[in-house]
Amino acid sequence: MMMNIFSKKSAPRLMLFFAIGVLTMPIWLDPVGANYPDLLQKFAIFGIFAIGYNILFGLTGYLSFGHAVFLGVGSYSAVWSFKLLTMNVIPAIIFSIIMAGLIAAAIGYVSLRRSGIYFSILTLAFAQMFYNLAYSVLTPITNGETGLQLTMHDPRIIDNALSRTVETGLPSTDFFGISMNGYSGFYFCAVMLIIAFYIYLKIFSSPFGMKLKGIKSNQKRMKYIGSDTRPYLIAAFVISGMFAGLAGSLMAVTDPLAGAERMQWTASGEVILMTILGGVGTLFGPLLGVGIIKYLENIFSAVNDSVLHSFYSFLPQWGENLLVTITAPFVGEGWHLTLGLLFMLTVIFLPGGVMEGFQKIKLYFQNRNKPDKSNNSSEESSNV
Amino acid sequence: MKHDSNQFKVTRRQALKTGAAVSVAPLMFSKGVWAANNYTNNPGYKSTVTLGFNVPQTGAYADEGMDELRAYKLAVKHLNGEGDGGLMNTMKPMNLKGNGILGKKVKYVTGDTQTKSDAARASAKRMIEKDGVIMFSGGSSSGVAIAVQGLAQELGVVFMAGLTHSNDTTGKDKRRYGFRHFFNAKMSGSALGPVLKDEMGTDRKAYHLTADYTWGWTQEQSIQETTEGLGWETTAKVRTPVGAGDFSQFITPVLNSGADVLILNHYGKDMINSLTQAVQFGLRDKNVGGKNFEIIVPLYSRLMAQGAGDNLKGILGTANWDWQLQDEGTKAFVRSFGKEYGFPPSMAAQTCYVQALLYANACENAGTFYPPEVIKQLEGFEFDGMGNGPTEYRAEDHQCFKNVLVVRGNQNPTSSYDLLDIVKEVPRADVEYDASIFGGELGPYIV
Numbered sequence: 001m002m003m004n005i006f007s008k009k010s011a012p013r014l015m016l017f018f019a020i021g022v023l024t025m026p027i028w029l030d031p032v033g034a035n036y037p038d039l040l041q042k043f044a045i046f047g048i049f050a051i052g053y054n055i056l057f058g059l060t061g062y063l064s065f066g067h068a069v070f071l072g073v074g075s076y077s078a079v080w081s082f083k084l085l086t087m088n089v090i091p092a093i094i095f096s097i098i099m100a101g102l103i104a105a106a107i108g109y110v111s112l113r114r115s116g117i118y119f120s121i122l123t124l125a126f127a128q129m130f131y132n133l134a135y136s137v138l139t140p141i142t143n144g145e146t147g148l149q150l151t152m153h154d155p156r157i158i159d160n161a162l163s164r165t166v167e168t169g170l171p172s173t174d175f176f177g178i179s180m181n182g183y184s185g186f187y188f189c190a191v192m193l194i195i196a197f198y199i200y201l202k203i204f205s206s207p208f209g210m211k212l213k214g215i216k217s218n219q220k221r222m223k224y225i226g227s228d229t230r231p232y233l234i235a236a237f238v239i240s241g242m243f244a245g246l247a248g249s250l251m252a253v254t255d256p257l258a259g260a261e262r263m264q265w266t267a268s269g270e271v272i273l274m275t276i277l278g279g280v281g282t283l284f285g286p287l288l289g290v291g292i293i294k295y296l297e298n299i300f301s302a303v304n305d306s307v308l309h310s311f312y313s314f315l316p317q318w319g320e321n322l323l324v325t326i327t328a329p330f331v332g333e334g335w336h337l338t339l340g341l342l343f344m345l346t347v348i349f350l351p352g353g354v355m356e357g358f359q360k361i362k363l364y365f366q367n368r369n370k371p372d373k374s375n376n377s378s379e380e381s382s383n384v
Numbered sequence: 385m386k387h388d389s390n391q392f393k394v395t396r397r398q399a400l401k402t403g404a405a406v407s408v409a410p411l412m413f414s415k416g417v418w419a420a421n422n423y424t425n426n427p428g429y430k431s432t433v434t435l436g437f438n439v440p441q442t443g444a445y446a447d448e449g450m451d452e453l454r455a456y457k458l459a460v461k462h463l464n465g466e467g468d469g470g471l472m473n474t475m476k477p478m479n480l481k482g483n484g485i486l487g488k489k490v491k492y493v494t495g496d497t498q499t500k501s502d503a504a505r506a507s508a509k510r511m512i513e514k515d516g517v518i519m520f521s522g523g524s525s526s527g528v529a530i531a532v533q534g535l536a537q538e539l540g541v542v543f544m545a546g547l548t549h550s551n552d553t554t555g556k557d558k559r560r561y562g563f564r565h566f567f568n569a570k571m572s573g574s575a576l577g578p579v580l581k582d583e584m585g586t587d588r589k590a591y592h593l594t595a596d597y598t599w600g601w602t603q604e605q606s607i608q609e610t611t612e613g614l615g616w617e618t619t620a621k622v623r624t625p626v627g628a629g630d631f632s633q634f635i636t637p638v639l640n641s642g643a644d645v646l647i648l649n650h651y652g653k654d655m656i657n658s659l660t661q662a663v664q665f666g667l668r669d670k671n672v673g674g675k676n677f678e679i680i681v682p683l684y685s686r687l688m689a690q691g692a693g694d695n696l697k698g699i700l701g702t703a704n705w706d707w708q709l710q711d712e713g714t715k716a717f718v719r720s721f722g723k724e725y726g727f728p729p730s731m732a733a734q735t736c737y738v739q740a741l742l743y744a745n746a747c748e749n750a751g752t753f754y755p756p757e758v759i760k761q762l763e764g765f766e767f768d769g770m771g772n773g774p775t776e777y778r779a780e781d782h783q784c785f786k787n788v789l790v791v792r793g794n795q796n797p798t799s800s801y802d803l804l805d806i807v808k809e810v811p812r813a814d815v816e817y818d819a820s821i822f823g824g825e826l827g828p829y830i831v
Contacts, residue, residue: 036514038506135625136596145597145626146527147501149534152825170827172538181538182513255509257531259501298510304494333441333496 011201018197022190026183033299037182041254042294044189045247048196050274050286052243055203056236057272058281061216063120065268066107066127070100070241072134072263074248076141079148079258086158087171089180089188089253093246100245101238108237112230115219127268134260147259173253185254192250196243203239204283212236216281273339277346279353288354292342296335303331423754424540425516433488433753435460435740436495436511436520438532439546443499444627445524445652447687448732452522452546453494455733458724459740463490470720471741474713474769479748486747497523499626501531508532512541518753519544519743521736524652525626526550526599533562540831542755544739547732549651549683551602554783555822560829561755563762563777565742565784566735569603570817572682572702573610575788575810579700584645584678586615591643593634593658595650596623603649607682611647619643624650624658631658635665644672646679655681656691663695684791687730689803696793696803703789705731705771706804713771728801738770742777756829773812780819782826788815 025043029035034043053067074096081092111122134142142148150170159171173180175188203209211232214222222229252258261267274293279285308327312320330338350356427433437456439449461467465482472480484490493515495507504523511517512535520536521544523529529548536543537559545553545564549572554564590611594600600623608618619641624634635658638646646667650658662668662679670677681688684701707718707728717737721729729737746761747753763779772786790808797803 033514036510038509038513042506136623147531149531152827170534170538255505255535257501257505257534259531261500261502298506301496302493302507302510302515332494 011205015194015198015201019194022193023187025190026186032295034295037186038254039294039298040183040186041189041250042298043291044186044193045250045254046271046274046290046294047193047287048189048250049244049247049271050278050290051197051200052240052247053271053275054281054286055200055212055243056240057275058286059204059209059212059216060233060236062112062115062233062237063272064111064123064237064240065120065265065272066123066125066130067240067244067271068263068265068267069107069127069130070104070244071248071251071267072130072258072260073103074100074245075252075258075262076134076148076248077245078249078252079150079256080141082150082156082173082252082256083154084157086156086164087173088158089173089175089249091158092173092253093192093249096249096252097242097245100248101242104238104241104245105234108234108241112233112237124265124268127263127265131260131263131265134263142258142260145260147257150256173256180253189250189254192246196246200243201283208232208235273343277343277353279355282353282355285353285355292354293339296339296342300331300335300338301333305332425512425518427488427516427518427753431488432491433485434515434517435490435492435743436508436515436517436522437492437736438495438497438504438507438511438520438522440499440524440528441496444654445499445547447691448524448547448652448685448730449497449522451687451730451733452524452736454725455721455729455737456492456521456740458721459737460490460492461724462720463740463744468720468723471713471717471737471770474716475741475745475767476769477767478745480741480745481748485744486751486753490744493517495522497525497528497532499525499528501528504528504532505535508535509539512539517541521739521743522546523548524732525597526553526602527597529553529562529564530557530598533557533559536561537827537831540755542743542758544743546736546739548599549603550599551606551822552598552824554781555602556824557598558781558822558824558826560759560782560826561831563739563742563782565739565775565777567702567704567786567788567815568783569599569606569682571788571815572603573606574815574817575702575790575808576607576680576682576700577610577614579790579808580611580680581614583700585675588614588616588645588675588678589619589641589643589672590616590645590647591619591638591641592621592647592649593631593638594621594623595626595654597626599651600649603682604647607647607649607680611645616645624654626654628654629657631661632665634658635662635667638662638667639665639670642672644675644677646677648679648681649683650681651683651685652688653691655688659692659699660695684804685731686728686801686803687732689793690800692793697795699793700807701791703731703791703804705734706789706791706806707734707801708804708806709771709789709809711769711771711773713769717771734771741770742767759829775812778819780826781822781824783819785812785816787812 025040026035056062056064077096077099078092081095085091107126111119114122135144178184180188215229219229274289275286277292278289308324312323437453439452440446441449462470462472464484493511495511497504497507508520511520519542523545524547526548529545530553533543543562545562547566549568551568551570592604594604604621622634646662648655648658667677679699681699681701684703689696718728746758749761750757762777765777768774775784775786777784788810789806790810791804792807794803794805
């Protein structure tokens, strides 16, 4: 509905702004208390996950309820690469993307025989299956509920061959010597996000992307004009699975541990929430959704009564207590409540997500700035 | 003070921090960059020091988590010299002065582990990276405890484990930066053995239902070793998912298995559900080969007893501590906790409170917050007056050794808190074991 058209010229400028925006996150997120490596990494990682999801859901309209599978597969693959091969992150990432792609191809091949609600249910069933496999059946590979972790006695064949071993304690993941903890880990994820976003942008504006949008608007008509949609759907599903695999591997890169809960259906639901909250099918919407949800999860969930008291301390005692009592259920462990309310308000008043809100504000100001040309501008917008 | 905890305003310090973060970003938090006096979250000349309390506020172990949080808040009060001082009146030897830790006022931040390793690590990372905690504590699941203990070692921040009962926490997954005051499955088995022999004899067939993660696995193993040592047979060992809610599909097969003892390696809401369903299925009224069918819950807590109600009457288990003990430490803590919240503390609360005080005391002893020095103070530390009799933090595996309680669900409770009878206080010598049997390595002091 918007953001669909990008002239070839504006793409590099857009990429430049995007890259600057992502890399300066530590500065502009500081005032809201979100500037610490773990949350910044989460923003970047889930950003990749959400834009990957948007390739499938936003472009083709196929609602997958099982995308967390690829996130989990990516994480497990990456941790196994750390355990068996090397602590360098590059093989881990490549291995994860390939594994996620293979699993996506298998799931996609079966699930994409159906569309609509049947497709959603099939993917949900696969997700639940993989979750249970990881949780109990495949315990030797996944270490069950405890989660897969590094140990001191992992083989790490390549590292040992090159005698890149640590004397004491567990080694940390590295990118040719740069440790992936803290801010360096964030910058690595940020660069990955920028690369992923570039691919995503290209897919949006490519003929392939147009085909996918065609499938969303009317798949029957696509078939009537002689275009076989199935290969395109499978390709979109696999690409989107690979994005999720990349996100999963980055989760393991910044924190070498993989747990089955990453594959639970709630994790799949979360990425749907992110995409819808931000704006399905829009370029930046999913990223906004990621920002909102991860911020609520990490910052709001940590607000307790004493923080609230100091926040309202400028008020008289009774006012402070009253406001703390009113606010307390919405923060701390009640952050889900806030998220739920926010989601409902968005879906009811802004079906196009937060992006639609921005668009409305933009239109409002455009119209106010040129009051005399108000007739023209409405014509213009209908032309666009 | 107000500005510090107000995260919605930019202070000069935050602005400076951003500048520093951007300029030295790639070096921060990477290994090997700390000199002896520079370590993660060094409080330096600040007048306050922050502790992190990472407990399950949602999920199967949420009840324990909420009680842990109450205990931590109380501990912070006492450390800052507010309230009646609690165990600071009875702990010995003790260097705490009631003026915070090393003269710095104690503040705290909280987090929700959701009983999930991922969420717990994210929450712990927030505490370390954003809130600048010098120590973090909590947890009500061994899976979570092991996951965050690894993180503690990586980032060089001391983790004082709360309620975690798996042998692995101070066994094969032990870490230099992780400490556990709570007892473990091995100790439960050793304590329970003689009582089981007296009450149920040596010719029994046991059926295990086990929570499918590290704690369940090690408890199942320890209890099996104990019961097979008595001459019991093990009929079957069935793993159940954590937070399953409905255990009927696992309990039905028990009826026809020929077993005459059901061992529930469950905890929290899981244990409440599985026990309630086992009783509803009529297991306790059953008679197998002339023997009354028995249920054993190796790890017991009063919070679970409250949830399970009458179903728990007469059932045997072990506990780390109980508020009805009669020593000075217990009395002081129960009094102080009761005055604050109006009801007696659970054993989860007690272990968390004690852990907070032990850490603070170790800092006072060391005269610094520098983790390697604090760790050396805790290793081998012997103390008394904290409610469990003379206790020692064993240096080899960071496990506390103290008396263990064998308890039974009270047949005639006089109040809604008087739910457990203490059958036997098993002396420390009977539950001690060789530190090397579980393997594992603590790792380095300086990371």
